[in-house]
Amino acid sequence: MTETKHYILAIESSCDDTAAAVLENDAVLSTIVATQKVHKEYGGVVPELASREHQKNILPVVHQALEKAGISKNQLSAIAFTRGPGLMGSLLVGTSFAKSLALGLDIPLIEVNHMQAHILAHFIDNPEKPAKPKFPFLALTISGGHTEIVEVRDHFEMQILGKTLDDAIGEAFDKCGKMMKLPYPAGPEIDRLAEKGDPEKFQFTIPKVKGLDFSFSGLKTAVLYFLDKKTAENPDFIAENIADLCASLQATIVEILRRKLKKAMEETGLKQIAVGGGVSANSGIRKMVQELAKEKSGQAFIPKFEFTTDNAAMIGIVGYLKFKKNQFSDVSITADARYKF
Numbered sequence: 001m002t003e004t005k006h007y008i009l010a011i012e013s014s015c016d017d018t019a020a021a022v023l024e025n026d027a028v029l030s031t032i033v034a035t036q037k038v039h040k041e042y043g044g045v046v047p048e049l050a051s052r053e054h055q056k057n058i059l060p061v062v063h064q065a066l067e068k069a070g071i072s073k074n075q076l077s078a079i080a081f082t083r084g085p086g087l088m089g090s091l092l093v094g095t096s097f098a099k100s101l102a103l104g105l106d107i108p109l110i111e112v113n114h115m116q117a118h119i120l121a122h123f124i125d126n127p128e129k130p131a132k133p134k135f136p137f138l139a140l141t142i143s144g145g146h147t148e149i150v151e152v153r154d155h156f157e158m159q160i161l162g163k164t165l166d167d168a169i170g171e172a173f174d175k176c177g178k179m180m181k182l183p184y185p186a187g188p189e190i191d192r193l194a195e196k197g198d199p200e201k202f203q204f205t206i207p208k209v210k211g212l213d214f215s216f217s218g219l220k221t222a223v224l225y226f227l228d229k230k231t232a233e234n235p236d237f238i239a240e241n242i243a244d245l246c247a248s249l250q251a252t253i254v255e256i257l258r259r260k261l262k263k264a265m266e267e268t269g270l271k272q273i274a275v276g277g278g279v280s281a282n283s284g285i286r287k288m289v290q291e292l293a294k295e296k297s298g299q300a301f302i303p304k305f306e307f308t309t310d311n312a313a314m315i316g317i318v319g320y321l322k323f324k325k326n327q328f329s330d331v332s333i334t335a336d337a338r339y340k341f
């Protein structure tokens with residue numbers, strides 16, 4: 001028997017990307033992301049500017065998503081939106097928009113946790129890679145705002161085993177990149193430059209953090225002191241060593257992750273690793289996760305690139321999974337910057 005077709009419009013506005021997507025059940029019909037460029041000159045996301053940009057972008061982005069999907073508003077079955085975690089001013093835009101639209105169309109409203117969505121993005125229908133992780137599995141969620149190892153027992157039964165105690169991994173890439181005069185966001189640039197560098201040229205200490213938690217602030221300080229010392233001796237030190245600096249920094253971050261992930265696999269006995277979040281685009285991390293899974297006779301899952309960075313398709317898949325369970329939200333719902341799952 002064929003499944004009834006449900007159309008979910010999903011909206012994501014937790015940080016600096018305004019995104020909308022339309023899903024037909026678990027398949028993505030359209031996914032639109034408007035990345036805000038205004039933050040580049042500030043070297044990081046400016047919350048007030050992000051909120052204003054979302055207000056400008058949300059209507060055209062939603063229109064485009066519907067148009068590209070070939071779906072009219074009246075065909076929609078539900079509206080899913082990111083309730084949190086994220087920047088309050090940014091979340092408010094998507095939340096208010098979703099609430100009004102659901103109310104106007106008289107269809108259900110579905111709240112989605114952004115971090116859960118990064119994990120459940122693995123369940124988006126992908127004919128090119130039909131294999132999906134099987135419960136229970138480990139999720140490594142790495143982005144500009146988060147660094148978490150999660151035990152995923154079911155779609156909505158997840159437990160955080162370890163998290164960062166200070167900076168997120170994406171911040172470590174971006175802040176260290178800024179010290180090396182790289183443009184924001186520096187993560188992709190470090191990845192690109194690292195390819196040509198020597199990862200063993202410079203040594204940065206791996207922090208000792210209890211259990212499965214992470215810390216990146218010590219690394220950031222170590223890089224700062226190191227660069228200060230070297231540039232005092234030679235003002236061109238950074239420019240002359242940029243590839244080796246990037247390769248060494250990336251190798252250190254990859255090693256920090258590898259040790260914790262290995263420990264998580266050994267402690268839980270779980271062998272499948274599903275990676276999500278913008279930083280999972282990093283080539284060094286992808287390689288390490290694949291090698292670690294192989295070493296432990298397990299399996300690594302990395303979603304399509306467009307579904308690893310912030311997007312609304314991942315919000316849509318959670319919307320669809322909740323829709324099937326009739327897990328709807330009341331229109332009195334509010335955004336929650338620290339929304340936990």
Ligand code: KG4
Nearest residue numbers: 143144145170185187191278279282309310
């Ligand atoms: O998930 P995402 O798009 O937004 C957040 O929710 O934070 O992640 C953005 C983060 C930024 O810190 C960016 O520098 C990092 O992902 N990033 C990378 C790479 N591509 C994006 N970091 C390292 N290597 C990459 N290739």
Ligand code: ZN
Nearest residue numbers: 143277278310
């Ligand atoms: Zn994200």
